[in-house]
């Protein structure tokens with residue numbers, strides 16, 4: 001551990017918010033230390049979030065394709081089966097390669113890395129209980145809190161990470177459950193549900209609200225739910241869990257309609273509690289320096305990421321805003337730019353959201369519901385993937401592109417894509433929103449043929465005029 005006194009910036013937490021902030025600070029010539037208690041860098045995202053989930057989504061997709069579609073393409077082999085331990089090994093390798101990669105980036109950029117738990121002694125001083133059992137003090141002129149978030153439990157349900165699991169346990173099951181119940185139909189629940197459904201689990205998703213992924217455009221959401229249902233995922237919406245019984249071999253959940261009514265019992269081998277995440281500030285000593293938190297434990301910040309205490313900043317999942325890795329990274333860069341006396345910038349209206357199921361669902365900007373609510377006159381252009389030659393040529397033509405534009409000016413307000421690779425396709429829409437492009441601007445941009453991206457161009461044509469291929 002460094003214990004150095006003269007840091008310009010100390011970052012607490014080595015997740016996507018913290019490690020990116022630390023690297024950027026060092027690149028801007030600021031002497032920087034990052035404190036991380038986990039023992040590996042990358043935070044939730046690399047260790048137990050984005051990366052391992054995408055690794056398993058990919059592996060399970062390959063298996064599912066091998067079982068269900070390869071033969072149609074003339075690729076035939078007998079006895080396709082899953083070796084779960086090997087699949088998990090592949091995921092673990094992806095995680096360790098990437099977390100070690102960040103350690104190398106720290107070395108390359110001369111960021112000091114202190115492995116331990118940091119706690120405020122004063123606004124410019126932290127005591128760190130190091131992983132090797134020691135204690136050290138780290139001082140800095142500016143301190144950035146990037147302590148992220150943790151799994152939110154549900155009252156009356158104890159997570160044991162074996163039969164009642166959080167996303168962390170669901171990423172490391174040692175057997176494929178025959179029956180899996182997912183509590184919560186947000187993107188994490190649907191992604192993990194998809195993984196296990198593809199590997200053979202009977203998956204039921206129980207959701208208190210009337211809809212899955214509430215932030216999604218309603219029309220896209222309906223098609224998305226139908227698609228997941230075709231993949232044999234079952235949904236029990238407007239349903240709440242009132243009791244959990246783990247006293248026998250199977251877990252028994254007592255369910256009730258959200259609005260009250262007759263109870264029913266649903267059995268499962270494994271239950272995934274996926275009811276959201278809470279900001280994490282426990283043991284950080286915020287009370288020692290008077291940093292305020294709001295009702296749900298988030299740290300409010302001003303437009304320059306400053307907390308109510310001078311010299312103390314906060315970014316990422318621990319502050320209000322979408323709890324997403326790329327948003328945390330944007331926060332980190334902008335926060336450090338402000339500290340370095342430059343201008344930083346994050347536009348929270350243009351943070352893309354992606355659900356990495358198959359098909360993927362990606363969106364940026366406003367949903368049709370939001371535009372209606374704002375009273376903006378608008379036009380909608382849609383293009384189904386069935387009209388896209390690349391999608392047809394690879395027999396993967398589920399989904400659509402939907403573009404919402406302001407009626408008067410044709411300015412693009414929101415883009416919603418459901419198709420394989422939607423998470424890659426969304427970024428031309430992000431760029432369009434950033435540059436305040438019109439749907440005609442997208443339509444008149446030459447798109448390579450044959451690509452899935454042509455569906456974005458055709459949806460743009462459909463917004464202000466007519467598409468060609470449908």
Ligand code: FAD
Pocket residue numbers: 012013014015016017018019035036037038042043044045046048049050051053116117118119146147148149150167168188280283284315316317318323324325326327328356
């Ligand atoms: P975190 O990544 O949570 O990092 C905070 C770090 O701070 C942790 O490593 C913690 O150990 C450390 N820490 C906390 N307190 C202290 C302390 N006092 N001292 C030292 N260290 C401390 N987002 C996406 O954008 N795309 C996805 O596909 C995606 N998939 C996800 C899948 C799952 C299963 C989960 C759980 C999350 C997923 N997320 C995804 C969300 C994403 O992981 C978070 O938004 C992101 O990690 C937030 O980054 P952060 O830096 O704010 O916090």
